[in-house]
Amino acid sequence: MSEIEPKHTRHPGRQSGTIRGARAAPPQLSARECPIEAMYEEHFIQRQLCADMELLAATTLSRPELARRLLVNLCRDLPRHLEDEEHGLFPRLRARALPEDELEKTLTRLAREHEIAAAAYALLVPALVRMADGNLPAPEECDALRRLASSERRHLIVENAILLPLARLRLSDADKVALMAEMCARRARPPRMDAACARALARIAPTPLGEPQ
Numbered sequence: 105m106s107e108i109e110p111k112h113t114r115h116p117g118r119q120s121g122t123i124r125g126a127r128a129a130p131p132q133l134s135a136r137e138c139p140i141e142a143m144y145e146e147h148f149i150q151r152q153l154c155a156d157m158e159l160l161a162a163t164t165l166s167r168p169e170l171a172r173r174l175l176v177n178l179c180r181d182l183p184r185h186l187e188d189e190e191h192g193l194f195p196r197l198r199a200r201a202l203p204e205d206e207l208e209k210t211l212t213r214l215a216r217e218h219e220i221a222a223a224a225y226a227l228l229v230p231a232l233v234r235m236a237d238g239n240l241p242a243p244e245e246c247d248a249l250r251r252l253a254s255s256e257r258r259h260l261i262v263e264n265a266i267l268l269p270l271a272r273l274r275l276s277d278a279d280k281v282a283l284m285a286e287m288c289a290r291r292a293r294p295p296r297m298d299a300a301c302a303r304a305l306a307r308i309a310p311t312p313l314g315e316p317q
């Protein structure tokens with residue numbers, strides 16, 4: 105019998121993240137949980153952030169709380185998630201996949217999308233800092249927010265529909281235990297971030313983060 109507990113059986117309260125209007129916090133991971141289910145949960149939160157980006161792009165009122173939440177995700181949470189996938193999930197899945205899975209082209213696409221998104225998000229950080237200070241986004245920043253929300257949603261569809269189901273099928277219990285241990289260790293360390301992100305988070309730190317609106 106598997107040592108790994110499905111996430112939803114241990115944390116039924118987290119299902120509240122599906123309630124309309126609720127804002128889920130980043131999951132607190134534990135070593136006995138399934139890393140694939142944890143990734144689904146992080147994708148759920150990322151979809152909420154896509155909605156936040158579209159709200160920010162459409163707003164005619166200052167929405168500093170949305171900008172702060174996006175900054176925390178882009179600077180702290182998303183880079184960890186990308187590392188989980190690129191350094192943990194992708195290589196393990198590559199080692200287990202069968203030729204008929206045709207995995208390589210999917211991994212190549214996803215890794216390329218990570219690069220493009222990371223570059224676009226880095227450009228957006230100064231604009232989000234201004235929005236966190238209460239300013240409205242400029243028209244070109246609205247365009248960037250909409251484009252990023254749209255491309256991120258497409259990325260999540262591929263990961264949820266192809267990557268994670270395949271991981272459920274192919275990874276062994278030992279793979280999952282090792283992957284989750286890496287994910288927990290990554291979150292136990294201070295996040296790695298560039299100077300712009302460090303400055304942005306230091307600036308918004310006095311305000312409570314991730315609070316429901």
Ligand SMILES: [Fe+2]
Pocket residue numbers: 147185189263
């Ligand atoms: Fe992902």
Ligand SMILES: [Fe+2]
Pocket residue numbers: 186189214218259263
């Ligand atoms: Fe990804």
